[in-house]
Amino acid sequence: MSSEARREPLIEVENLYVYFYTYAGVVKAIEDVSFTIYKGETFCLVGETGCGKTVVSRTLTNIVPPPGRIVKGKVIYHRDGEEVNIIKLSEEELRNIRGKEIAYIIQDPSAALDPLYVVGYQIAETMVDHGTVKDFKEGFGRAVRLLKEVLIPDPERRVKAYPHELSGGMRQRVVISMGLSNEPKLLIADEPTSYLDVTVQAQVLDLLRELKGKKGLTVLLITHDMGVVAEMCERVAVLYAGNIVEVAPVDELFKRPKHPYTVGLLRAVPNPLTEIEKLESIPGTVPNLIKPPSGCRFHPRCPHATEKCRREKPPLIRVGPSHYVRCWLYAGKGEEVSRSE
Amino acid sequence: MSEALVRVDGLKKYFPVGGIIFTKGWVKAVDGVTFEIRKGETLGLVGESGCGKTTTGKLILKLLKPTAGKIIFDGRDVTKLRGKALKEFRRQANIVFQDPYSSLDPRMTVFNIIMEPVRIHKIHVDDPEEFVIKLLYEVGLNETHLYRYPHEFSGGQRQRIAIARTLALRPKFMVLDEPTSALDVSVQAQILNLLKDLQRRYGLTYLFISHNLGVVKYMSNRIAVMYLGKLVELAPAKELFENPMHPYTKALLSSIPVPDPELARAKERIKVTGEPPSPINPPSGCRFHPRCPHATEKCRHDEPALKEVGKDHFVACWLYA
Numbered sequence: 001m002s003s004e005a006r007r008e009p010l011i012e013v014e015n016l017y018v019y020f021y022t023y024a025g026v027v028k029a030i031e032d033v034s035f036t037i038y039k040g041e042t043f044c045l046v047g048e049t050g051c052g053k054t055v056v057s058r059t060l061t062n063i064v065p066p067p068g069r070i071v072k073g074k075v076i077y078h079r080d081g082e083e084v085n086i087i088k089l090s091e092e093e094l095r096n097i098r099g100k101e102i103a104y105i106i107q108d109p110s111a112a113l114d115p116l117y118v119v120g121y122q123i124a125e126t127m128v129d130h131g132t133v134k135d136f137k138e139g140f141g142r143a144v145r146l147l148k149e150v151l152i153p154d155p156e157r158r159v160k161a162y163p164h165e166l167s168g169g170m171r172q173r174v175v176i177s178m179g180l181s182n183e184p185k186l187l188i189a190d191e192p193t194s195y196l197d198v199t200v201q202a203q204v205l206d207l208l209r210e211l212k213g214k215k216g217l218t219v220l221l222i223t224h225d226m227g228v229v230a231e232m233c234e235r236v237a238v239l240y241a242g243n244i245v246e247v248a249p250v251d252e253l254f255k256r257p258k259h260p261y262t263v264g265l266l267r268a269v270p271n272p273l274t275e276i277e278k279l280e281s282i283p284g285t286v287p288n289l290i291k292p293p294s295g296c297r298f299h300p301r302c303p304h305a306t307e308k309c310r311r312e313k314p315p316l317i318r319v320g321p322s323h324y325v326r327c328w329l330y331a332g333k334g335e336e337v338s339r340s341e
Numbered sequence: 342m343s344e345a346l347v348r349v350d351g352l353k354k355y356f357p358v359g360g361i362i363f364t365k366g367w368v369k370a371v372d373g374v375t376f377e378i379r380k381g382e383t384l385g386l387v388g389e390s391g392c393g394k395t396t397t398g399k400l401i402l403k404l405l406k407p408t409a410g411k412i413i414f415d416g417r418d419v420t421k422l423r424g425k426a427l428k429e430f431r432r433q434a435n436i437v438f439q440d441p442y443s444s445l446d447p448r449m450t451v452f453n454i455i456m457e458p459v460r461i462h463k464i465h466v467d468d469p470e471e472f473v474i475k476l477l478y479e480v481g482l483n484e485t486h487l488y489r490y491p492h493e494f495s496g497g498q499r500q501r502i503a504i505a506r507t508l509a510l511r512p513k514f515m516v517l518d519e520p521t522s523a524l525d526v527s528v529q530a531q532i533l534n535l536l537k538d539l540q541r542r543y544g545l546t547y548l549f550i551s552h553n554l555g556v557v558k559y560m561s562n563r564i565a566v567m568y569l570g571k572l573v574e575l576a577p578a579k580e581l582f583e584n585p586m587h588p589y590t591k592a593l594l595s596s597i598p599v600p601d602p603e604l605a606r607a608k609e610r611i612k613v614t615g616e617p618p619s620p621i622n623p624p625s626g627c628r629f630h631p632r633c634p635h636a637t638e639k640c641r642h643d644e645p646a647l648k649e650v651g652k653d654h655f656v657a658c659w660l661y662a
Binding site for chain 2: 048049167168197198199200203205206225227228229231251265266267268270271278280281282283285286
């Protein structure tokens with residue numbers, strides 16, 4: 001990682017609250033989430049199903065689907081030296097950012113592509129809409145180059161292919177090329193490989209890493225797979241039940257995990273390269289967020305839970321350079337801060 | 342070495358494709374697979390989607406009719422079982438499915454879900470309620486769950502119910518078809534440990550099907566690797582990871598994202614290009630040859646057979662012929 005002084009923030013999320021107003025009650029999907037994504041890094045949000053990782057990523061371009069609403073908080077986007085709050089922007093201004101400055105790769109490549117149009121048209125469309133190219137003819141030309149960049153063999157022919165004519169891995173490459181088409185400042189990849197087989201996943205991850213190096217992209221990677229985190233990221237935020245429980249550089253997180261949830265999560269993943277006698281599991285399941293547990297949301301599953309954990313929400317504590325943890329175990333062992341990096 | 346509980350010999354399953362009257366072709370889902378599962382062991386079956394792992398599992402349980410080949414379970418040919426013998430086989434050999442959201446009837450209570458197979462097999466239990474409660478405790482649930490419906494449970498709990506349902510019949514053999522891939526990692530570990538405990542307690546034999554190599558390694562004594570309907574390698578778990586021989590196994594192993602950043606950086610990745618081809622018209626010769634870095638002319642024409650190259654280590658590749 002580059003030295004501390006040169007790190008420039010690109011996105012700063014501050015004290016974000018997102019609630020979903022459902023018939024069953026208010027789902028407190030995200031509560032008090034803060035983090036910073038620096039220019040040029042790969043930042044990772046990791047967590048289990050329903051922990052709110054996708055919802056967080058959606059707030060970055062303000063596309064939280066109803067009945068969800070951003071209740072509180074700021075998403076500061078550093079746009080050419082200017083600071084804009086994404087949540088306060090008008091629809092029209094947002095359209096200039098979405099897909100152009102902040103682009104998405106969603107989990108399911110088949111859902112991201114329209115089955116009725118050839119892929120070249122769909123890639124060109126994103127560029128025409130944002131004025132990157134003047135017409136579709138130029139767009140198709142650019143699409144061929146983009147497909148070549150994402151290592152699709154025979155791009156001149158494939159640009160005229162319909163999505164169903166391509167395999168899963170190929171489709172995901174097309175979606176990646178769409179994401180890259182307007183040279184975004186931030187690329188959000190939401191579980192980009194979880195629909196793919198391992199050998200293909202390895203190819204797509206290699207491709208993402210290569211493109212990132214070549215284009216100096218900033219990437220927000222969302223995943224549930226600790227293996228993908230270890231291979232791809234520089235810094236990691238661990239989400240549990242709508243709270244960030246730990247933020248740390250990747251080596252630090254894997255070597256010295258602090259939060260009991262992170263520790264449990266790392267021990268629960270069977271590492272194929274080591275001998276494991278007995279996997280340690282985390283008892284219980286992820287809580288319902290309509291009535292989240294009081295105090296620390298992890299306390300019902302935590303082996304170290306005390307009376308205090310049940311009553312009071314733990315503060316965010318800085319336990320090392322760039323290492324933050326939200327847990328009472330570390331109270332007094334570091335400086336209490338209002339937000340993490 | 343203990344004796345085989347299940348022996349599979351030249352097993353094939355072709356599915357017809359296209360055409361209402363005439364078939365246009367065949368999906369060769371499983372194409373000549375031979376292996377055995379020994380009493381009390383867990384045999385892991387890994388491969389990518391569409392390679393025929395689930396079909397193999399279903400064929401062994403006679404949930405599908407094989408196109409060719411033999412399945413011997415406990416000394417009897419499964420394909421020839423009828424009537425009473427078949428019913429007894431169904432009691433002894435069971436399956437846990439991947440998705441606990443669709444494998445439990447939403448309109449039945451847990452009690453009924455677990456008792457249904459017991460009633461069907463006319464197994465006498467003195468006190469059904471007590472019997473089910475005992476099973477629930479064995480899988481980590483309790484009597485408060487007895488009269489609840491599946492929707493009231495989380496994914497991990499549902500999978501426990503599904504496991505309790507198969508245990509109710511006191512089976513000898515279970516096919517575990519990706520039992521944890523619909524679950525979160527923190528819950529996955531719970532279920533894997535539960536399955537291991539049960540195996541120890543009841544001397545169960547497992548066929549563990551998964552695409553997750555970490556999980557398979559943790560669970561299995563021996564591992565079979567499938568590619569496009571064929572076995573390419575079969576070896577004891579430790580041996581397979583330390584000394585993989587088939588180029589596909591090597592690629593598969595080096596493709597797994599390792600949950601350790603230092604190892605991940607140090608690791609040399611063996612790259613394979615492309616994706617698994619369609620099983621409708623599989624490549625000639627060795628099915629892996631179009632993606633294999635060592636492919637020769639011979640690989641394109643002749644199919645390698647599964648051969649023992651080390652102790653208990655089988656591989657189907659011309660490199661080792």
